Each structure stands twice: as structure tokens, then as C-alpha cells.
Amino acid sequence: MAIWFRHLVTDWLMLRRPELREIPFVCVLPERNRMVVTAASYLAEAEGIFAGMAAADAKAMTINLQVLDAIPGKEARLLRQLGLWCMRYTPLVATDAPDTLLLDISGCTHLWGSEQGYLKELVLKLRTSGYDARAAIADTVGTAWAVARFGRVSPIIPAGNQAQALLALPPAALRLEQPVLERLQKLGLRTIGNFMLMPQRELRRRFGEGLLLRLRQALGLEEEILLPVVPPVPFVERLPCLEPICTATGIEIAVQQLLERLCLLLQNEGKGLRRAVLKCYRVDGKMVQTGISTNRGSHSVSHLFKLFELQIAKIEPALGIELFLLEASKVEDVEVLQEKLWTGNPGLADNALAELLDRIATKVGQDRIRRYLPAEHYWPERSIRPAISLQEMPGTSWRTNRPRPIRLLPRPESIEVMALLPDYPPKVFTYRGRRHVVVKADGPERIEREWWQDQGVHRDYYAVEDEQGQRYWLFRSGHFDTAPEWFLHGFFA
Amino acid sequence: MSQSKRDIISQLQKDILQWEGYQPAPAHKHGLVGLGPVEAAFPNGVFPVGTVHELVCENSGQAAATGGFITGLLSVLMQQGGACLWIGLSQMLFAPALKNFGIEPDKVIFLNVLRDQDVLWIMEEALKCPGLAAVIGEVQTLDFKQSRRLQLAVEQSRVTGFILRNSSKKPGSTACAARWHIKPLPSEAIAGLPGLGFPRWQIELLKVRNGQLGSWIMEWDEGQFSVITDNPMVERSQRYG
Structure with a gap:
């Protein structure tokens, strides 16, 4: 199915500015030092103005012509939006610039x-x-493209009747280039029927391969592939509702039903869901969506339902939801494991743990869950890095040869310090207004900055213990002879 | 005759514990977490796993000491290979240091959330998950109802929970099995060498269900707890009793 928008941009402008309905207007864009009409409204076309004309000529033809600046790229965006809107009629919609939508409606x-x-x-x-x-x-x-533009009889062409439908249409209906069209015009071939049955050899010699390709495509002898606006999701379930749904219980039932069908589909294919999106099309034409993601492919209805259950409160049904769409936007192969009679303690590979983390991630956000692996850096802030997945194992071993505090401040806090000798550990330091007298101290441990990563001075770390027995990790930023600053960076156990 | 009376009383006490849900200690469970004499303070002389423990700390120094103490306990609890969840209000625990306390830092999953309610929600969900070795939650306040919920969650799954209360306010009553207070103490020099010794803590049991209170001084010494002084507070409580 092809949908042709005759006045795409001007229709949109008229919707935005109702006062334009009454007067002819055009959109113009500079091209080779002159203003060229890119789109003309219905009324302007009635005056004989068409796209491609110079703006000056158009103004001369009509007195009260309104001239607006065209927004480059607007047409493509509009077409795409309309294409997205059409997704409610079929999952496979493609755009054909500048003004046609192609829908696969089988x-x-x-x-x-x-x-x-x-x-x-x-x-x-x-x-x-x-x-x-x-x-x-x-x-x-x-x-479909040809009939949408030039057809005069019926918009629906019965199966197998393409040739008959094309007979009476002009050659322009075949999506040909301008020089080819002009040559056809010159030779008096005014309808497709005039040359459709000519020998292919002759046509190719005179008009090139393009004409033949288009003709064969239109007749269905050559395959033509649509490039969809939104790539179709292989695993998707739809649930249209007879009555609009606006209660949480209703949404729960809908989600449950969709999940049961989707999970059966996934299970048969040996796949597990990693990310799913629930789209709710509302009566008022808006769409609300919510998504979940899992740490590991899953096709367990109960688990996935628990994840969606946490999200249901976020869905605003407004006047009601008429269509639910559940898409599995990311799936992966799952291994079917034999159930064990004696389950040990599988640690991070535990399925229950993965499900728990999914629920937590849905509730508070995936970015709040962290697991750390060692990184090969001496600089304390860089000595750990977050793990990418639950399965990732450390590539190097954890270092234990240097004292490290159990609690590290995210950002070192400035302290005031008194040291007996410049190069010595501090004797007294003041942290947040409290004075601590240092009794024992270890250090310094010098950690240089990584010059290939950032600039600055090194740090000299000291582990100190105060009178109460609390242990701190302090450092001096830079050399002792250049009025150094002192910081507290962590607490030992 | 008095000997037989004492036997009867101890038998009755054991019965009461059993009715309250405490399993008699299996032989190999003694000394489970390596706390030595501290474990004797608990009912049946066994450190209760599968319950919720509460640890109060008043400042960041105590919080660090408490973190070290819990990590020491975890090193035993995680020996079977289970993972552990650490839920905190602020991300401050430094993973590389955990290795010094005998656990694999990459087996600890950190959760950094902003509100007490979220911590408790996650903690309750996590405590229901039997695959975990332990769950640690850092909160500001905990009331009786919340602690009861956690306790109920734990009874099914037998996961051990630790609640860290970072608040100087006086804690109210909770349904936790024990309340601890860990304070850092000045360390002792090792063999006369200058500098810091092993981390040393004063471990106080402020509350134990069906057990005895006490206070001990302990050190984390090369991968295990070692007791420095033995239970001075028991005598006092006996004197008052």
C-alpha cells in the first residue's frame, strides 16, 4: 500500500497556523542565488504555481501570495512521524522521500x-x-505508488492485475528520472501501455536499464525491498482491548496475558528476554511506554511479571488504553540447564540472584548496582573499575601488599596539619573542626600521577592512628617544601 | 541432688530454646565464624546465622571499624562461594581493602541508594533470596516493624542480615537477634616495630536474644579474629543479677 501526501509541508503549516487556510502561500528556499518554491499550498496550485518555480515568478502571478521560508529537512521529519503513526495499522512502514509512505499490509x-x-x-x-x-x-x-498518484479508477488493484492497472497511466508513474521521461515524451509514448509490450532489448538500448527495472518491479517480476522506519521486532505480542482499560488491575491482566504468549514464543525458540518494552496506545492518541531489562536472558513469566509489576504505577492510562504492545527488543540464547537435585551455592552464577538484581534495577535503576573489579593502576581512585556484567571475572588479582582503607571518601577532604619536620607524618590534624593527636603513623607511600592520563602533583600517603585508636589515611599533595596541602582520604578498620 | 537439679534446669532451658525456634547446635558448627569466646554468649553457644544482626556506630571511624568486623565475619560466611549484597546510602566502601579481610571483593555487589525506604525494600527482597551468603544494609533509623519484616524474610531463606545504623541517636527496640557496637582501639605495635599494628576493636554485645551480654577486645590478625581480653562484662552482669 502506498500513501501519497500531495501537500505534506503546506498541510502541516495550515494545521499549525489556521490563518493560512484562506490564502495561497508557498515555501521557498534559496538555490543558486535565487529563491525557488519548494512547496505550494492547494490554493496556490490552483493559481498555477508549482514546486521548482522561481519565487519571483510566483509572486508576479498572484497578488496576495504569502511567501514563507522553508525549513530544510522538515518534510522528511514529517513523513517519518506520519510513518510512525501508521505503525498502528501495520508493523512494517517505510518512507519513500519526499512525500510517500509505503506500508506492507499483508x-x-x-x-x-x-x-x-x-x-x-x-x-x-x-x-x-x-x-x-x-x-x-x-x-x-x-x-501501488503509481496508482496512488495517477490512478483514476479504483485505489485497490486486485491480485495479479498490475499490468492492466498500469496500461493507462503516464510513464511518470513508474518513478523514472527526468531525462528518460522527456525522451519518452518526445517519442510520443504517453502511457505505459504504449511501450510495455515492446521488446526489452529495444527499451534497454534507448532508455537504459532504469526503465526496465522499474517496469519489472511494478509488474512484480523483480523483488523490491522496503526499508522500514522502525526495524520490525521479531518477538512482539499485541493485545487490542474491546473496552479502554484504565485500572491498574486491568493493566496487570493485560501484561500477564502478553507475557504468557511472548514467553511461550521465546521458549520454543530457545531464547531469553534481555530487554522488553510495553507500549500502551491510549484513546487520546498518545502512547506511553515502559521498559524492563534483565541481567540474563529469561523466559519465566513469573519473574518478568514481577519486573513489570513495579512499573505499572508509572503508566498513566488517562481515558483508557486501547492497545497493548509488548516487544522483546533484545533477546539472547539461553542454555537450558538440567535442574539439580542438590543445589550448592553457585554464587554470582545463581539464577535467583540475577532475578533479584533485575527487580532491584527496575525499582531503583541499573546504575545504582555496582560490582568492582581490580584495575591495574596505583592511583587509588582508578584502582577499581565497575564490572560490565554479572559474569565478568577479574582479569588480574587484587593487590594486598599495601594498606588500603576500608572506607574511602569519594573526594579527599581538606585537613589542617601540624608536622614536626616537613617530611614527617603529621603530629596533629584537624578534620571537620575536631583535633586529632596522632600517636602512631606509617608511611609515606608515594603514589605518582599517571602522566599519560592527567597532570598534577604526586601524593604521599600516611596511615595514622589517633589517641582514640581511630585509624586514618592521610596524604600530602605535592612536595613538602612547596606549601603542600593535606587531605584525609579514608578510614581504616 | 543439686547436680541433678542443675541438669534439669539446663535441659529445660534447651527445650525452651527449641520451642523458640533455635536448632540445637550440630557438632561441627562450633566456632563457625571464628569469634572464639564471643560465640559462647549466644544461645547454644553458636553464632546465629540466618538472622538479622544490628550494629550501631556513631561516627565514621566506628563505621569503618564495623565495616572491618562485618567483612571478617563475611569471610567465613562466604566460604561456600555465595555472593553478598552491600546496600548503602553513600558509596564509600573501598573494594580493594576487602581482600585484606579475606573475601573476594568482586563477589560483593554494592548498591548505592538514596533513601532509607529503598535500602529496607531492597534488603527485604534480598533476604528472601536463598542463594546469598549475607546482606548488609546501611540505614539511619530502623523501627520495630521494619526489623520484624526483615526477621520474617530471613526465617524462610536462612540468609544472614546485618543492619548498620549510622546514627548517634539512641536506638529503640528491634526484633534483631543481636545488637553490636564496635569501637576502634589503639593498636599494639607488632614485635616492637614502629607504626600501626593489627586493627584492634572493642566488641560489645549490647543485646542478645536468649544470650549473655559481654564486651571483648579483638584483633584482626592475618586473616582471623584473635581475642585479646576475655569478657570482663559478664562478671558484672552476674554481680548485678
Whole structure:
């Protein structure tokens, strides 16, 4: 199915600014030092103004012509948005610049009764929302495209009747380039029927391979692939509702049903879900969505339902939800493990632990869960790095040959210090207004900055113990003879 | 005759413990966590795993000492290979130091959340998960109801929970099995060498369900707890009793 928007940009402008409905207007863009019309409104077209004309000529033809600056790229964005909107009619929508949408509707029309009903519903919806759309249904992209633009008889071409439908249409309906069209015009070939049955050899010699390709595509002899706006998700479940749903219990039941169907699908394929998105299409035309992710592929209904249960409160049903869509946007192969009679203590490989972390991540956010692995750096802040996954094992061993505090401040805090000799550990230091007298001290342990990473002075670390027996990790930033600053960086056990 | 009376009383005490849900100690469970004489203070002489312990600390120095003490306990609890969850309000625990207390830092999963409610929610969920070795939660306050919820969660899964209370306020009553207070003490020089010795703590048991209170001085010495002085407070409590 092809949908052609005759006045895409101008229709959009008229929706945004209702005062433009009454007057002819054009959008212009500078091109080779002159202003060229890129889009003309319906009224302007009635005056004989068309895209590609110089703006000065257009102004000369009509007195009250309004000239607006075109927004580059607006057309493509609009088309994409409309394409996304059309996703409610079929999962596979492609855009064909500048102004056509291509929909793969195989297996979708019966939901609206017939192809007739489907087309009527879609075009009516578009027209009532203000877009001047023409649509056509055919077996091939080429024919649908041609009939949407140039067809005069019926917008629905029965299966296998492409050749008949194309006979009376002009060559421009075949999506040809301008020089080829001009040559056809010169030779008096005004309809496709005039040359459709000519020998291919002749056509190729005179008009090139492009014409033949387009013709064969339109007739269905050559495959044509649509590039969808949103890549189709292989695992997706839809649940349309008879009555709009606006209670939490209703949403829960819907999610449960969707999950049961999706998990069965995944299980049969030996896949597990890593990320899923629940899209709720509301009566008022808006869409709300919520997502979950798991640490490990899962097709367990009860587990996934628990994750969604935490999210249900975030869904605003407003006037009601008429369609639920559950997509598994990321799946992975899962190994089917034999159940063990005696379960040991599998540690991080434990499935229950992965499920627990999924629930926590759904509640407070994945970024709050951290596991650390050693990194080969001496600089304390860089000596650990967060693990990427639950399965990742440390590449190097943890170092234990140097004292490290059990609690490290995220940012060293400045302290005031008195040392007996400049190079000695401090005798007294004041931290947050409290004076600590140092009784024992170890150090210094000098840690240099990594010059290839950042600039600055080294740190000399001391482990000290005060009168109460509390142990601290202090450092002096830089050499003792350059008015150094002292910091407290951690607490030993 | 008095000997037989004492036997009867101790038998009755054991029965009462059993009715309250304490399993009689299996022979090999003695000295489970390496706390030595401290374990004798608990019912049946066994450190209760599968319950919630509460540790109070008043300042960051005590919090560090408490962290060290818990990590020492974890090194035993995690020997079977289980993982452990550490839920805190602020991310301050430094993973490389955990190795010194005998655990693999990469087996500890840190959770950094902002509110007490979130800590308790996560803790309750985690305590229901039997695959974990231990769950540690740092909170500011804990009331009786919340602690009861945690206790109920633990009774199914037999996971050990630790609640760290970073607050100088006087704690109210909770349903936890024990309340500890760990204070750092000046360390003793090792063999006359200058500098810091092994970390030394004063370990106080402020509350034990069906056990005896006490106070001990302990050190973390090369991968295990070692007792410096033995239970001075028991005598006092006996004197008052």
C-alpha cells in the first residue's frame, strides 16, 4: 500500500497556523542565488504555481501570495512521524522521500474487515486530521505508488492485475528520472501501455536499464525491498482491548496475558528476554511506554511479571488504553540447564540472584548496582573499575601488599596539619573542626600521577592512628617544601 | 541432688530454646565464624546465622571499624562461594581493602541508594533470596516493624542480615537477634616495630536474644579474629543479677 501526501509541508503549516487556510502561500528556499518554491499550498496550485518555480515568478502571478521560508529537512521529519503513526495499522512502514509512505499490509487488512475498509479507515483518519492523502493498494510497491498518484479508477488493484492497472497511466508513474521521461515524451509514448509490450532489448538500448527495472518491479517480476522506519521486532505480542482499560488491575491482566504468549514464543525458540518494552496506545492518541531489562536472558513469566509489576504505577492510562504492545527488543540464547537435585551455592552464577538484581534495577535503576573489579593502576581512585556484567571475572588479582582503607571518601577532604619536620607524618590534624593527636603513623607511600592520563602533583600517603585508636589515611599533595596541602582520604578498620 | 537439679534446669532451658525456634547446635558448627569466646554468649553457644544482626556506630571511624568486623565475619560466611549484597546510602566502601579481610571483593555487589525506604525494600527482597551468603544494609533509623519484616524474610531463606545504623541517636527496640557496637582501639605495635599494628576493636554485645551480654577486645590478625581480653562484662552482669 502506498500513501501519497500531495501537500505534506503546506498541510502541516495550515494545521499549525489556521490563518493560512484562506490564502495561497508557498515555501521557498534559496538555490543558486535565487529563491525557488519548494512547496505550494492547494490554493496556490490552483493559481498555477508549482514546486521548482522561481519565487519571483510566483509572486508576479498572484497578488496576495504569502511567501514563507522553508525549513530544510522538515518534510522528511514529517513523513517519518506520519510513518510512525501508521505503525498502528501495520508493523512494517517505510518512507519513500519526499512525500510517500509505503506500508506492507499483508495479513493486516482482515482486522478492518476488508482491504476496502482498511483503506477507507486509514485515509479518512488522515484526511480528518488535515492531511491531503491519496492511497492505493496493490501487489507491488511500484503499482501501488503509481496508482496512488495517477490512478483514476479504483485505489485497490486486485491480485495479479498490475499490468492492466498500469496500461493507462503516464510513464511518470513508474518513478523514472527526468531525462528518460522527456525522451519518452518526445517519442510520443504517453502511457505505459504504449511501450510495455515492446521488446526489452529495444527499451534497454534507448532508455537504459532504469526503465526496465522499474517496469519489472511494478509488474512484480523483480523483488523490491522496503526499508522500514522502525526495524520490525521479531518477538512482539499485541493485545487490542474491546473496552479502554484504565485500572491498574486491568493493566496487570493485560501484561500477564502478553507475557504468557511472548514467553511461550521465546521458549520454543530457545531464547531469553534481555530487554522488553510495553507500549500502551491510549484513546487520546498518545502512547506511553515502559521498559524492563534483565541481567540474563529469561523466559519465566513469573519473574518478568514481577519486573513489570513495579512499573505499572508509572503508566498513566488517562481515558483508557486501547492497545497493548509488548516487544522483546533484545533477546539472547539461553542454555537450558538440567535442574539439580542438590543445589550448592553457585554464587554470582545463581539464577535467583540475577532475578533479584533485575527487580532491584527496575525499582531503583541499573546504575545504582555496582560490582568492582581490580584495575591495574596505583592511583587509588582508578584502582577499581565497575564490572560490565554479572559474569565478568577479574582479569588480574587484587593487590594486598599495601594498606588500603576500608572506607574511602569519594573526594579527599581538606585537613589542617601540624608536622614536626616537613617530611614527617603529621603530629596533629584537624578534620571537620575536631583535633586529632596522632600517636602512631606509617608511611609515606608515594603514589605518582599517571602522566599519560592527567597532570598534577604526586601524593604521599600516611596511615595514622589517633589517641582514640581511630585509624586514618592521610596524604600530602605535592612536595613538602612547596606549601603542600593535606587531605584525609579514608578510614581504616 | 543439686547436680541433678542443675541438669534439669539446663535441659529445660534447651527445650525452651527449641520451642523458640533455635536448632540445637550440630557438632561441627562450633566456632563457625571464628569469634572464639564471643560465640559462647549466644544461645547454644553458636553464632546465629540466618538472622538479622544490628550494629550501631556513631561516627565514621566506628563505621569503618564495623565495616572491618562485618567483612571478617563475611569471610567465613562466604566460604561456600555465595555472593553478598552491600546496600548503602553513600558509596564509600573501598573494594580493594576487602581482600585484606579475606573475601573476594568482586563477589560483593554494592548498591548505592538514596533513601532509607529503598535500602529496607531492597534488603527485604534480598533476604528472601536463598542463594546469598549475607546482606548488609546501611540505614539511619530502623523501627520495630521494619526489623520484624526483615526477621520474617530471613526465617524462610536462612540468609544472614546485618543492619548498620549510622546514627548517634539512641536506638529503640528491634526484633534483631543481636545488637553490636564496635569501637576502634589503639593498636599494639607488632614485635616492637614502629607504626600501626593489627586493627584492634572493642566488641560489645549490647543485646542478645536468649544470650549473655559481654564486651571483648579483638584483633584482626592475618586473616582471623584473635581475642585479646576475655569478657570482663559478664562478671558484672552476674554481680548485678
